[in-house]
Amino acid sequence: MTSLDAHRSGFACFVGRPNAGKSTLTNALVGSKVAITSSKPQTTRHAIRGIVHRPDAQLIIVDTPGLHRPRTLLGQRLNDLVYETWSEVDVVGFCVPADQKIGPGDRYIAEQLAKVAKRTPVIGVVTKTDLVGKQQVAEQLLALQQVMEFADLVPCSAVDSYQMDVLADLLVGRLPEGPQLYPDGELTDEPETTLIAELIREAALEGVRDELPHSLAVGIEEMVPREGRDDLIDVHAVIYVERQSQKAIVIGRGGERLRAVGSQARKHIQALLGSKIYLDLHVKVAKDWQRDPKQLRRLGF
Incomplete structure (x- = not known):
């Protein structure tokens, strides 16, 4: 192998304000659902790793929570997770949606990124180009260029696969030469229980009132094969x-809302595990858990 066609491997992460399209980009590049997505901001709470396999490279994308000004201990811990990830990856993609003006939140992130840009290349990514016309995409690229000095700039859309291959090439081009870090076919290194909890939370987030997303957490109590059957797994989970008022919203009238959450989550979990599952869902009140260090620890933060 010459150095031009040497195999590359390493880590990239997407950063940006909440709901900038980071998780959708991660899933599109990996080719499978490894990060949950939602129309609600601050959906991502863990640094989920998605693995992109190519003949010439293995790109591991770390999907991070959106960086924001924290109002709770949970918010502070999510931000700490973002900063920690930045310091460990080989290349950073700074995501800004094409349909939203660049604002103080983006400039705040750029200020923080400027500190790592000296040693880690930062690529500017204009996401969601499917939502606007070419003129607006061009204007957004120019506006983003003013925010900081980027190693590269690229507009793309995960929804219609526009320039996703260009984005992948730009990220891979910044990786060091090296062997595969994960076996072929592996799409994430997250424990199954974490992914299942996230799929349940994604289903619970859809269609609830705006004040609820940050108050929702999911714990997997138990996951075991059904005795005497090799085609069924019992999953017991708590939202x-x-x-108390939020509990009523999640359960819905006569339990209707909770049944819909269970039905939607079950489909995704069965696809993930490749097996039929029985999903047992309960809703519990953990008062002010976002501000309580002990409860945050118990919920994995």
Whole structure:
């Protein structure tokens, strides 16, 4: 192998304000659902690793929570996770949606990124180009260029696969030469229980009132094969909320809302595990868990 066609491997991460399209980009590049997505901001709470396999490279994408000004201990811990990830990856993609003006939140992130840009290349990524016309994409690229000095700039859309191959090439081009870090076919190194908890939380987030997303957490109590059957797995999970009134919202009238959450989550979990599952869901109140260090630890933060 010459150095031009040497195999590359390493880590990249997407950063940006909440709901900038980072998780959708991760899933599109990996070719499978490894990070949950939602129309609600701050959906991602863990640094999920998705693995892209190519003949010339292995790209591991770390999907991070959106960087924001924290109002709770949970918010501070999510931000700490983002900073920690930045310091460990080989290349960073700074995501800004094409349909939203660049604002103070983006400039705040750029200020923080400027500190790592000296040693880690930062690529500017204009996401969601399917939502606007070419003129607006061009204007957004120019506006993003003013925010900081980038190693490269690229507009793309995960929804219609526009320039996703260009984005992948730009990220891979910044990786060091090296062997595969994960076996062929592996799409994530996350424990199954983490992914299952996230799929349940994704289903619970859809269609609830705006004040609820940050108050929802999911814990997997138990996951075991059904005795005497090799085609069925029993999953027992708890959705935690912070107040009694929120519990009523998640359960819905006559349990209707919770049944819909269970039905939607079950489909995705069965696809993930490749097996039929029985999903047992309960809702519990964990008062002010976002501000309580002991409860945050118990919920994995």
